[in-house]
Amino acid sequence: MDFYQSAGTLVLGSRLRRLGERFLSEVSKVYEAKGIEFDPSWFPVFYLLDEHKKLSMRDISDQLNVSHSAVSQLTTALIKKKLLKVEKDENDGRKRLILFTEKGEELVKKSKPIWASIQLSMKEITEQNECQILKELKILETSLTEKSLSERVLDNLEK
Numbered sequence: 001m002d003f004y005q006s007a008g009t010l011v012l013g014s015r016l017r018r019l020g021e022r023f024l025s026e027v028s029k030v031y032e033a034k035g036i037e038f039d040p041s042w043f044p045v046f047y048l049l050d051e052h053k054k055l056s057m058r059d060i061s062d063q064l065n066v067s068h069s070a071v072s073q074l075t076t077a078l079i080k081k082k083l084l085k086v087e088k089d090e091n092d093g094r095k096r097l098i099l100f101t102e103k104g105e106e107l108v109k110k111s112k113p114i115w116a117s118i119q120l121s122m123k124e125i126t127e128q129n130e131c132q133i134l135k136e137l138k139i140l141e142t143s144l145t146e147k148s149l150s151e152r153v154l155d156n157l158e159k
Contacts, residue, residue, distance in 0.1 A: 004018070023040075024040045024041065027040040027114075027118060028040055030114055030117075030118070031111075031114065034110075034114065036107070036110050036111060036114070037107075038107060038110075038111050038114075041074070042074070042078065042083075043115075044064050045060060045064075045071070045074060045075065045078070045084075045098075046104075046107075046108060046111070047115075048060055048063055048064070049084070049098065049099060049100055049104075050100075050108050053099060053100075054087075054097040054098065054099045055097065055098055055099075056089070056095055056096065056097055056098070057071050057072055057075060057096070057098060060075070060098065075098050078104070082101055082103050082104075083100065083101060083103055083104035083107060084098055084099065084100060084101060084104055085098075085099060085100075085101045086098060086099075087099065
Protein backbone atom coordinates (compact mmCIF):
# COMPACT_ATOMS: atom_id res chain seq x y z
CA MET A 1 0.00 0.00 0.00
CA ASP A 2 1.19 3.52 -0.82
CA PHE A 3 2.64 5.42 2.16
CA TYR A 4 0.30 8.37 1.62
CA GLN A 5 -2.72 6.06 1.53
CA SER A 6 -1.76 4.28 4.72
CA ALA A 7 -0.87 7.46 6.66
CA GLY A 8 -4.19 9.06 5.67
CA THR A 9 -5.03 12.53 6.95
CA LEU A 10 -1.85 12.66 9.02
CA VAL A 11 0.10 13.50 5.86
CA LEU A 12 -2.60 15.42 4.00
CA GLY A 13 -0.44 18.56 3.77
CA SER A 14 2.50 16.58 2.42
CA ARG A 15 0.26 14.80 -0.05
CA LEU A 16 -1.23 18.07 -1.32
CA ARG A 17 2.25 19.56 -1.66
CA ARG A 18 3.42 16.48 -3.59
CA LEU A 19 0.43 16.74 -5.92
CA GLY A 20 1.00 20.48 -6.41
CA GLU A 21 4.66 19.91 -7.21
CA ARG A 22 3.67 17.21 -9.69
CA PHE A 23 1.25 19.57 -11.45
CA LEU A 24 3.87 22.34 -11.60
CA SER A 25 6.48 19.94 -12.97
CA GLU A 26 4.12 18.68 -15.68
CA VAL A 27 3.08 22.22 -16.65
CA SER A 28 6.76 23.26 -16.80
CA LYS A 29 7.31 20.50 -19.36
CA VAL A 30 4.52 21.95 -21.52
CA TYR A 31 5.98 25.47 -21.49
CA GLU A 32 9.41 24.05 -22.26
CA ALA A 33 8.05 21.91 -25.12
CA LYS A 34 6.41 25.01 -26.60
CA GLY A 35 9.56 27.12 -26.18
CA ILE A 36 7.91 29.54 -23.77
CA GLU A 37 9.98 30.86 -20.88
CA PHE A 38 7.32 30.84 -18.16
CA ASP A 39 7.61 29.56 -14.61
CA PRO A 40 4.28 28.08 -13.46
CA SER A 41 4.76 29.72 -10.05
CA TRP A 42 4.17 33.06 -11.80
CA PHE A 43 0.72 32.03 -12.96
CA PRO A 44 -1.43 33.40 -10.10
CA VAL A 45 0.05 36.90 -10.46
CA PHE A 46 -0.10 36.79 -14.26
CA TYR A 47 -3.70 35.63 -14.18
CA LEU A 48 -4.76 38.39 -11.77
CA LEU A 49 -2.98 41.09 -13.73
CA ASP A 50 -4.43 39.81 -16.98
CA GLU A 51 -7.90 40.10 -15.43
CA HIS A 52 -7.41 43.46 -13.65
CA LYS A 53 -4.60 45.10 -15.67
CA LYS A 54 -3.20 46.97 -12.60
CA LEU A 55 -3.16 45.96 -8.94
CA SER A 56 -1.37 47.03 -5.80
CA MET A 57 0.78 44.49 -3.98
CA ARG A 58 -1.79 44.50 -1.19
CA ASP A 59 -4.58 43.68 -3.66
CA ILE A 60 -2.54 40.81 -5.10
CA SER A 61 -1.67 39.56 -1.62
CA ASP A 62 -5.30 39.71 -0.49
CA GLN A 63 -6.69 38.00 -3.58
CA LEU A 64 -4.12 35.21 -3.52
CA ASN A 65 -4.28 34.90 0.27
CA VAL A 66 -0.49 34.97 0.56
CA SER A 67 1.85 37.26 2.47
CA HIS A 68 2.78 40.72 1.23
CA SER A 69 6.41 39.56 1.45
CA ALA A 70 5.79 36.64 -0.93
CA VAL A 71 4.11 38.95 -3.45
CA SER A 72 6.90 41.50 -3.10
CA GLN A 73 9.59 38.88 -3.74
CA LEU A 74 7.83 37.50 -6.80
CA THR A 75 6.97 40.88 -8.31
CA THR A 76 10.52 42.13 -7.71
CA ALA A 77 11.88 39.10 -9.60
CA LEU A 78 9.40 39.68 -12.45
CA ILE A 79 10.31 43.37 -12.59
CA LYS A 80 13.99 42.39 -12.93
CA LYS A 81 12.99 40.11 -15.82
CA LYS A 82 11.23 43.13 -17.37
CA LEU A 83 7.87 41.33 -17.35
CA LEU A 84 6.23 43.68 -14.83
CA LYS A 85 6.61 47.34 -13.99
CA VAL A 86 5.44 49.68 -11.25
CA GLU A 87 3.60 52.95 -11.60
CA LYS A 88 2.07 55.36 -9.12
CA ASP A 89 -1.68 55.33 -8.67
CA GLU A 90 -3.22 58.41 -10.30
CA ASN A 91 -5.65 58.80 -7.37
CA ASP A 92 -3.16 58.14 -4.57
CA GLY A 93 0.47 59.00 -5.28
CA ARG A 94 1.63 56.89 -2.31
CA LYS A 95 0.12 53.74 -3.80
CA ARG A 96 2.18 51.72 -6.27
CA LEU A 97 0.47 49.63 -8.91
CA ILE A 98 1.89 46.55 -10.60
CA LEU A 99 1.22 46.00 -14.30
CA PHE A 100 2.65 44.20 -17.31
CA THR A 101 5.39 45.57 -19.52
CA GLU A 102 5.09 44.97 -23.27
CA LYS A 103 7.30 41.91 -22.81
CA GLY A 104 4.99 40.66 -20.05
CA GLU A 105 1.89 41.22 -22.17
CA GLU A 106 3.50 39.28 -25.02
CA LEU A 107 4.26 36.41 -22.63
CA VAL A 108 0.62 36.35 -21.50
CA LYS A 109 -0.51 36.25 -25.13
CA LYS A 110 1.78 33.26 -25.82
CA SER A 111 0.73 31.54 -22.59
CA LYS A 112 -3.05 31.84 -22.89
CA PRO A 113 -3.46 28.84 -25.25
CA ILE A 114 -1.52 26.76 -22.72
CA TRP A 115 -3.73 28.02 -19.88
CA ALA A 116 -6.83 27.03 -21.84
CA SER A 117 -5.38 23.60 -22.57
CA ILE A 118 -4.42 23.10 -18.91
CA GLN A 119 -7.93 24.02 -17.86
CA LEU A 120 -9.45 21.60 -20.38
CA SER A 121 -7.05 18.82 -19.38
CA MET A 122 -7.72 19.27 -15.65
CA LYS A 123 -11.45 19.29 -16.34
CA GLU A 124 -11.07 16.01 -18.27
CA ILE A 125 -9.17 14.44 -15.37
CA THR A 126 -11.68 15.50 -12.75
CA GLU A 127 -14.80 14.68 -14.80
CA GLN A 128 -13.43 11.35 -16.00
CA ASN A 129 -13.03 10.28 -12.39
CA GLU A 130 -16.10 12.10 -11.05
CA CYS A 131 -13.70 14.00 -8.84
CA GLN A 132 -15.09 16.83 -6.73
CA ILE A 133 -11.71 18.16 -5.61
CA LEU A 134 -12.49 21.86 -6.07
CA LYS A 135 -15.65 21.56 -3.99
CA GLU A 136 -13.81 19.55 -1.34
CA LEU A 137 -10.88 22.00 -1.25
CA LYS A 138 -13.30 24.88 -0.70
CA ILE A 139 -14.87 23.03 2.23
CA LEU A 140 -11.42 22.35 3.69
CA GLU A 141 -10.30 25.98 3.23
CA THR A 142 -13.49 27.26 4.86
CA SER A 143 -13.02 24.92 7.82
CA LEU A 144 -9.45 26.12 8.27
CA THR A 145 -10.57 29.75 8.09
CA GLU A 146 -13.15 29.12 10.80
CA LYS A 147 -10.60 27.43 13.06
CA SER A 148 -6.96 26.89 12.15
CA LEU A 149 -5.27 23.52 12.19
CA SER A 150 -2.89 24.65 14.93
CA GLU A 151 -5.82 25.66 17.16
CA ARG A 152 -7.49 22.31 16.54
CA VAL A 153 -4.30 20.34 17.29
CA LEU A 154 -3.65 22.29 20.49
CA ASP A 155 -7.28 21.86 21.60
CA ASN A 156 -7.05 18.12 20.98
CA LEU A 157 -3.84 17.92 23.00
CA GLU A 158 -5.70 19.43 25.95
CA LYS A 159 -8.42 16.75 25.86
